[in-house]
Amino acid sequence: MRKFFANKKLIIVMIILIATLSTVALSFRVRENRSAPPFIQRMANDISNVAAQVIAAPMVAVHSGYNQVVDLVNTYNENQDLKKNVTQLQQIQATNNTLRAENTQLKKQLKLNATLSDYTQIPASVVSRQPADWENIFMINKGSRQGVKKNMPVVSGAGLIGRIVEIHDFSAKVELISTSNTNADRTAVEIVNKKSQRINGIISGYDKDDEALLMTQINTKNTIEKGDTVVTSGLGGLTPKGLFVGKVTRVKDDDYGRPATVYVQPATDLNDFSVVTVISRAVQGE
């Protein structure tokens, strides 16, 4: 034993390993349990975010320039497709306006100030993305000073892409909905089938081969078909009801013929986004 402790290098290595394990455990616990990290960590992240924005600026400019060129090339075909939808959209918009007015009137009559589907939007830009992507985390330029809170949902383009996992004063970290993090909070969703029946479940993972989100914990005998719409159910956490998640591509049944796993094609490309919107639900709840 005396000989063991006489080996200074070994003792130093052991101390370093113990210190590292302690900081890993402590910081992991802080990230999972606290609404915001300590002041020093928040400040370091905010300063880093400014530096990252400066360094990323030329690359972001090239990236958005490339996207604009691609959009320009696709403009003609997109224009043809959009023309076909314009007449239909006008009709839907008129119906929506009528329904919205009717909904407001009914809420007033019921003295409802806000419901699960009411929310406000906080637009944000993506600054950086975690290089080793097994946590599926990216950074945005809006934080608690702009009203962002931990666990708020984040959407991009047509649908939901993730949630806030770490919040600082002027920046935040977002975890993608496709994360394989087993500690991540899961998003409660519902399928609206062709008969307008609603089937509840949660997004519990991501299948890389199918490029689809996995919806599980489904308890229903109702029919789920390819093309059915998947939206957030508004149950639990800070996610409002009705955010578009994607479309059903495949249903895998269990041994009793009930749907066990539903494969959902995300509404947005999870590897191509630069601007996102943080959603703040009007009705708060945990």
Next chain:
Amino acid sequence: MDRRIFWRVALIGLTALFLDGALSFALQGVLITPRWQIAPSLLLLWLVYVVYALPTDWRMLVLGLGLGLLYDLYYSGIIGFYALAFPAVIYGIRWVRDYLPVNGLFAVLLYFISIVVVTSGVYFGHRFLGVGGEGFVGFVSQVLWPTILANVVVAGAVYVPCARLLAGWRSDQ
């Protein structure tokens, strides 16, 4: 190491740290696909080349620790993995470089070994915490090899300008 050169090394290291994330974001459609995930490792490349080419002292270990801490803080929020990995790589390369000739082949080889050790170590650390559910086979085939391949190509491409820059700094000392 001369103080002026130390701060130059630190500044470029800091830039490389944020460039890693900026590249991951700007090229996300290319670097992150269902078939492969490539993690840019410019900061690690810079540290390896500096320690391999310049005479360094304990301050380089402190710099590695500082950059590792910032890397953990900014990209993950779980502090410890890169804060341990970067000083360990610096220490290891300082230890072996005296036995190796100074040329591009050995520099890239050292970087290759460093990237395998750091990427695998951080992966297993995350697996231990339940963060990142990629299986081991999937990790090797879809993350580790594409990451090594892309980064080694970049390391080979930038060796000559980096070696010239560091040789100039060495002669300044």
